[in-house]
Amino acid sequence: MSSPTKDTRAHSDETDDPIPRIRLLSRRPALSPALDRRDLLKLLAAAPLAAHLAAHLAAPTPAAAAAARPALAAPGIVKPLPPELFTIRGTNAETNFTALRSTGLHTPADHFFVRNHTSTPVLSESDWKLTVWGSGLGGRRPVEFSYGHLRSLPSITRTAVVECAGNGRNFYATQQGETVTGTPWTLGGIGAARWRGVRLRDVLRHAGISSSAVDVMPRGLDDEFISNGVNHGRVRRPLPVGKALDDVILAYEMNGEPLPYDHGYPVRVIVPSWIGLASVKWLGDIEVSETPLSSPWTTEFYRFFGAAYPPGGSAPITRQTIKSALELPLGASLAAGVGHRLTGRAWSAKAPVSHVEISTDGGAHWHRARLCDTPRRDGWVRWTAHWHPRRTGPAELLARTTDRAGNTQPERTVHNTQGYLFDAVVRHPVMVV
Structure with a gap:
């Protein structure tokens, strides 16, 4: 083996993922029928049209398959991707944040987002x-x-x-x-x-x-x-x-x-x-x-480029940043005159979360949410807040995280051309009806 060649070319968009190639899996010995079936799943999942069949083969039981909503097509992803859980983005599957409301502190594997540069390989532990x-x-x-x-x-x-x-x-x-x-x-x-x-x-x-x-x-x-x-x-x-x-x-x-x-x-x-x-x-x-x-x-990838950075770009990005999110669809309709329990999650890669503030009037006023978990390093916390909207019409909900090192989400993130590490407070539109 040799070390990779150092690459100093100008940056480009690394997330323009091509449709993955279907590869033959003949380089290793024949496996058990179960693993052969998984190899088939990989080949099927590599083609968007056949992803529906791959999801059907991966279903645990016929009854469960019949009860499930049709899975979405995503090239190169093996697991089922029901539309209530995921949004397909090229070779990737983004978790619908609203779907996390029914989960605990740990994200179940069937809810977990998928980021693939190409396609998921189906490997055997005996050959690995x-x-x-x-x-x-x-x-x-x-x-x-x-x-x-x-x-x-x-x-x-x-x-x-x-x-x-x-x-x-x-x-x-x-x-x-x-x-x-x-x-x-x-x-x-x-x-x-x-x-x-x-x-x-x-x-x-x-x-x-x-x-x-x-x-x-x-x-x-x-x-x-x-x-x-x-x-x-x-x-x-x-x-x-x-x-x-x-x-x-x-x-x-x-x-x-x-x-x-x-x-x-x-x-x-x-x-x-x-x-x-x-x-x-x-x-x-x-x-x-x-x-x-x-x-x-x-x-070439995973560095900051743009007007705020040196012509050759920043140093490679390492640590993540600070964020918060509501477990509520963007543009959700909420009834006026009744109480609503808002829920969400907050996290910071720099220190455990200290507190989360919520604004229900577009940022004019803030109040603290209640944390549902003990903040810990490298994890996130669930939070909840009460809102009783009285007037109908459009509204903006905001959630803002502060960590124990004193980092707080800003109103605006410094621009970089590849759109990395967005950490500003997200303005979450809703309609009160």
Whole structure:
């Protein structure tokens, strides 16, 4: 293996995901009938027209399939995508935030958003292996870990939010009147789960990481990403060794069950507080290097470009930001003269949430919401507030989060051309009838 070539080309829109190619899966031995069926699901899911059939095959029982609403078509996603839960955005599926109102603190796998650069690979744990390699192993040969070996190491369970860097991108245009490129996520490119796995630092120490290592780069096993005719290779994103040895885990379970295919089976990376791209799915290898590493996901994508930033762009984006969201459809109709229980969620990647304020008059007045959970690092909290509207007509609801480090959502987010890290207070229109 060799390190990826450093890429200094001008930025482009990395979220213009092409329709994924259907790949033959003949490179590994024949699997059990169940896994062959899953391979078929992958091939079916890679074509939009056949995604309805893929969802039918994935249904747990005929009765459940009959009762469910028709799934939406999304190229390359294996799991069913009922329209009450998801909005399809190219090769991605955004969670409808309203659907989270019926869930607890942890987002169920069937509600969890999907961010794919290409398509979900259907892999077998019996054939899977993790290779750790590179100059940062002090001249040692590459070390391989089987799925069983990884699971035999001491495990840790951690609740963490995974959030796409483009979450909220839609509001640059609709709220701030600014042009950005990329998938127009509203606020559903996020989910919180209970992840179980092994500490990355334990794996690196088993592999013999040297004191001279500076960067660690996980790489996925999904298809190579092609954008505007350029092959960028498989998704990969370097981490400084300090972060890699701190709180990063290699997860093999999500909410007490093996990872679903769309969420990284058999093993994915979880990088708490960082943008979702860093939490590489379908992990295949990790390069450990004595010199700084880069990839298109740190040179061309996932940096800030625009008038407020240097001509060559900012440093690569790492940590996520602060947000809040109402579990209510945009433009919802609410009755006048009766009480309404508003609910939502708040989170910050910089510190635990301190408090959430609500405005029911477009920001003229604010009052505190009640937090329903103990704020914790790397997670979110549910909140609730009461509203008794008396006048009919259009209204704007606002939710504003402040964390324990003193960070508060601003009225406006500084523009960047690719629409990353929108953190302004979202103006949520409703109609009182």
